Amino acid sequence: MIDQTLAGDQSAYADLVKRHQRFVFTLALRFAKNREDAEEIAQDCFIKAYRSLESFQRQAKFTTWLYSIVYTTAMTSLRKKRLDTDSIDNENTFIQVESQNSSFDTNNAENRSRSFYLNQAIEQLLPDDAMIITLFYKGEQSLEEIGQTMGMEPNTVKVKLFRARQRLKEKLERNLKHEVKELI
Amino acid sequence: MNTAEEKLWNYIDGTCTPAEQEAIRLQLEQDTAFAAKYRELLLLNSEFSAMELDEPPMAFTYNVIEGIRNEQALQPLKAAINKRIIRGISLLFIGMLSVILIYTFSKVSLSTGGTGINLFAKFTVPNFSKYFTGPVMQIFLFLDIVLALYLADNYLRKKRITKTDISVQPGVQQNDH
Numbered sequence: 200m201i202d203q204t205l206a207g208d209q210s211a212y213a214d215l216v217k218r219h220q221r222f223v224f225t226l227a228l229r230f231a232k233n234r235e236d237a238e239e240i241a242q243d244c245f246i247k248a249y250r251s252l253e254s255f256q257r258q259a260k261f262t263t264w265l266y267s268i269v270y271t272t273a274m275t276s277l278r279k280k281r282l283d284t285d286s287i288d289n290e291n292t293f294i295q296v297e298s299q300n301s302s303f304d305t306n307n308a309e310n311r312s313r314s315f316y317l318n319q320a321i322e323q324l325l326p327d328d329a330m331i332i333t334l335f336y337k338g339e340q341s342l343e344e345i346g347q348t349m350g351m352e353p354n355t356v357k358v359k360l361f362r363a364r365q366r367l368k369e370k371l372e373r374n375l376k377h378e379v380k381e382l383i
Numbered sequence: 384m385n386t387a388e389e390k391l392w393n394y395i396d397g398t399c400t401p402a403e404q405e406a407i408r409l410q411l412e413q414d415t416a417f418a419a420k421y422r423e424l425l426l427l428n429s430e431f432s433a434m435e436l437d438e439p440p441m442a443f444t445y446n447v448i449e450g451i452r453n454e455q456a457l458q459p460l461k462a463a464i465n466k467r468i469i470r471g472i473s474l475l476f477i478g479m480l481s482v483i484l485i486y487t488f489s490k491v492s493l494s495t496g497g498t499g500i501n502l503f504a505k506f507t508v509p510n511f512s513k514y515f516t517g518p519v520m521q522i523f524l525f526l527d528i529v530l531a532l533y534l535a536d537n538y539l540r541k542k543r544i545t546k547t548d549i550s551v552q553p554g555v556q557q558n559d560h
Contacts, residue, residue, distance in 0.1 A: 216444045224439040245447040314435050336431045361389055
């Protein structure tokens, strides 16, 4: 597919996009927090990847290379947004988002599945934590590969993964407790 | 020193050494609290693995390909044309302009009032009109065609080499085929 794309076959690249779009979009959503911005980031990533496909050395997996583009693009977008709003650089904002989500959805509590609560808890994590968790559990990426994607040492990734899992567990427990109280 | 939880996560992920693995296995058999924590983390691990991916909008792929096409359409012409062709054309123009300028100045006589000063009085310019005869023009055009063919051949050859390099890359890791 990569060779076909390099030879000028755009339909081959369309297939490549179809194959990876769900994961790239999910990663973008970890940073953007709304679907429109995530879509813009994900599209930007695929256009950037197409533009620099010739520079892909094939020493690492294509997905690792692609996810590193996602990470840098999403980080740049996040920094730009921070400069614009000057307010989303601490966890307080995520707590606010969390409380908004909780109050907004109280009427549908009985319809919620475990995966809903998990996604809600992931949304409340810091972008780096959410990215590591997603890459590890859904991206089939090893600690070394996550390190390559995010420009970190594998040991740092290991420590960050441990902390991210702890935070996710706490958020999940807190949300579930909150929902149980609401139901009672 | 690792905490019990950290040890257990390493055990679940399979990132600990065989010796550590054995030690944890023994502790799991003897320590009930440790075993309970292990079961809790194992459950959490399977929950995390069951996380669902988000679906992008229907037109996502189409939008990406459109974005690429728009970008290619906006690509400046200079990026698509070989630099040598541009240099060749500019050299040709510079040469022609120089010839015209020299010829013009040689014909101009600058004078102030009664006393005329010819700036090029001591500068003898060859009579160019005699060079622009039929055979000279033919040679000039012939050289232009040769130059154009040479540059076109060079450009196409380069393009073919790039294509061959892409298709014949030994020992590459093919991950998406």
